[in-house]
Amino acid sequence: MRFGYWLPVFGGWLRNVPDEGMDASWPYVQRLARRSEEIGFDLTLIAELFLNDIKGIEAPALDAWSTAAALAAVTHRLELMVAVRPTFHHPATLAKQAANIDRISNGRLSLNVVSSWWKDEARRYGSQFDEHDDRYARTSEWLEVLRGAWSQRSTTYRGRYYQVEDLVVEPKPVSSFARPHPVLYAGGESEAARTLISNKCDAYVMHGDPPERIAPKVADMQERRARAGLAPMRCGMAAYVIVRDSEAEAQRELTRITNVQPGSPGFGNYQDWIANTQLDQQVSLQDYSVSNRGLRANLVGTAEQVAERIRAYEHAGVDLLLLQCSPQLEEMERFAETVIPLVRGRVANAA
Numbered sequence: 001m002r003f004g005y006w007l008p009v010f011g012g013w014l015r016n017v018p019d020e021g022m023d024a025s026w027p028y029v030q031r032l033a034r035r036s037e038e039i040g041f042d043l044t045l046i047a048e049l050f051l052n053d054i055k056g057i058e059a060p061a062l063d064a065w066s067t068a069a070a071l072a073a074v075t076h077r078l079e080l081m082v083a084v085r086p087t088f089h090h091p092a093t094l095a096k097q098a099a100n101i102d103r104i105s106n107g108r109l110s111l112n113v114v115s116s117w118w119k120d121e122a123r124r125y126g127s128q129f130d131e132h133d134d135r136y137a138r139t140s141e142w143l144e145v146l147r148g149a150w151s152q153r154s155t156t157y158r159g160r161y162y163q164v165e166d167l168v169v170e171p172k173p174v175s176s177f178a179r180p181h182p183v184l185y186a187g188g189e190s191e192a193a194r195t196l197i198s199n200k201c202d203a204y205v206m207h208g209d210p211p212e213r214i215a216p217k218v219a220d221m222q223e224r225r226a227r228a229g230l231a232p233m234r235c236g237m238a239a240y241v242i243v244r245d246s247e248a249e250a251q252r253e254l255t256r257i258t259n260v261q262p263g264s265p266g267f268g269n270y271q272d273w274i275a276n277t278q279l280d281q282q283v284s285l286q287d288y289s290v291s292n293r294g295l296r297a298n299l300v301g302t303a304e305q306v307a308e309r310i311r312a313y314e315h316a317g318v319d320l321l322l323l324q325c326s327p328q329l330e331e332m333e334r335f336a337e338t339v340i341p342l343v344r345g346r347v348a349n350a351a
Contacts, residue, residue, distance in 0.1 A: 001314050001343055004043030004081070004236070005036065005323045005332060006291075009062040010054040013240070013290050013324045014257050021327040024052075024060040029067060030074060032329050037077045039336035044071075045112060045322050048083035051121045054291070065097065072105035080105060081185060083112040086142035087128050087135070092164050095149035099173045102182055107174030110183040113201065115139045115193070136192040137161070143184070143200045150181045185236065198224035203234035203320075208297035211309075211316040218317035236320030237313065240294030243303055243334050250300045257326070258289040294324055303338035310343050 006013070007029050012020030022028055033044055048064035051057040068082040080101075084094060102109040115135035116122060122129035130138055141159040148155035149169040157164050173182050186197045187205040197204055204221045206214060218235045225233050244250040289295065297313075299306045310321065325331035 001310060001318070002042040002320045003040065003323065003335075003340060004045055004079070004320055005041060005325075005328070006238075007033065007044045007046045007067070008328050009047055009064065009067065010049075010052050011060060012054060012326055012328075013294075014326055015054060015289060016259055017257065017326070018055070022329065024062050026062070026067070026070065029062065030071065032332075033071050033075050033078060035329065036332060037075055039333060040340050041078070041332065041336070043079040043081055043110075043320065043322075045081045046071075046083060048085060048088075048114065049118065049121065050088075050125055051118070053118070057120075057124075065101075068109070069101050069104065072101050072108065075105070075108075077108075079108050079110055081110045081112050081183075083114050085114050085116045086139050087116045087122065087130065088125070091142045091145035091162055092149060092167050092169075095146050095167075095169050098146075098182060099150065099169055099171060102173040103171055107176070107179065109173070110185060112205065113139060113143065113184055113186040115188065132190065133192045136188075136190075136196050139186075140196050140200060143196075147181065147200075183234070185234075194221065194224065197221070198233070199228055199230075201233075203236065205236040205320075205322065206238070206318075207293040208237060208239050208295065209293065210296060210298065211312040214313065214318060215316035222317070234320065235318050236322055237297065237318050238292035238294050238322045238324070239297035239299050240290045240324045241297075241299040241306065241331070241335060241339075242325070243299075243301070243306055243331070243338055245302065247301045247305065250302070254295070254300050258295070290324055292324075299323075303342060306335075307339050307342035310339070 008022045009024060009029065011024035012022055014020055036044065046064045046068050049061060052059040052061040064082050068080050071080055098109060098111065116129065119129050138161045141161045145157050145162050145164055148157060149167055150172055155164065155167045175181065183203055184201040185203040185205050186201045188194065188197060198221055206217060214237060221233050221235065225231065242250045242253050244253065299309055
């Protein structure tokens with residue numbers, strides 16, 4: 001199991017706690033990223049929204065790509081998974097920018113390709129907003145241009161959404177047999193999303209759910225890959241984690257963070273998200289207390305209880321957890337000290 005975490009570019013994850021003690025600022029995220037390498041984390045996901053989905057649209061939110069470029073220069077081991085939304089980035093220019101950041105990081109960049117869902121953000125930033133299946137059709141073309149730019153001396157592409165002529169991207173990203181280009185992650189639960197991801201991406205990332213719901217999703221994606229004659233996919237999952245000395249303490253913290261009410265910052269965005277996505281199950285307002293259904297992973301309890309649940313996800317086929325917690329640095333320190341040794345110790349002994 002690899003352990004990743006969401007970089008708190010929005011200043012936190014809780015929609016009912018105004019100040020979580022982690023500013024949306026370069027000093028904080030730099031300190032967090034550098035410390036995370038030291039304590040055993042493998043990856044950070046740098047989300048991309050130009051407006052703050054968590055604390056309200058007028059609150060600060062860091063830009064994903066300039067933050068990633070800066071982190072590439074001050075970290076040494078951490079994989080930098082940067083979210084990118086095709087409606088906001090032309091694939092030719094993004095291919096160039098990403099290749100440059102990948103070189104700065106010595107091959108540590110990866111992409112989380114996100115088909116945009118926030119209609120109001122697109123309106124405010126003057127961007128195209130496509131309906132659901134059209135978003136995935138656009139993303140499919142976007143990936144064709146991107147991969148062509150990274151793999152060919154020059155590439156020409158003429159599609160419905162994108163056209164490039166004799167495109168040259170040099171230098172290209174760092175390349176090896178195991179990693180011919182930056183890893184392309186993507187998530188989605190609709191048929192359009194799963195078809196696209198299984199054919200054109202390298203890794204599948206899922207919202208939080210119990211292991212018995214995750215295992216069939218992993219199996220479905222691996223079966224799609226096998227039918228297409230492609231290598232097995234990596235599979236990651238979002239999760240919110242609460243580790244305490246006793247289960248009662250953990251449950252008290254869970255109660256504290258889940259009392260989101262209509263009128264809270266981000267509640268309107270919740271309604272926008274529900275209206276513009278196609279999820280395979282209903283999402284409650286309590287689920288929306290933290291993003292990406294992270295609480296459904298049930299990583300809440302003592303270190304031993306959380307480690308045991310993580311092993312269940314390993315058995316279900318998950319090889320990457322993308323964690324959120326609050327306050328991020330302090331809780332990641334606790335997780336690294338108490339949970340990671342239990343999980344990795346069990347794996348090492350089994351081997």
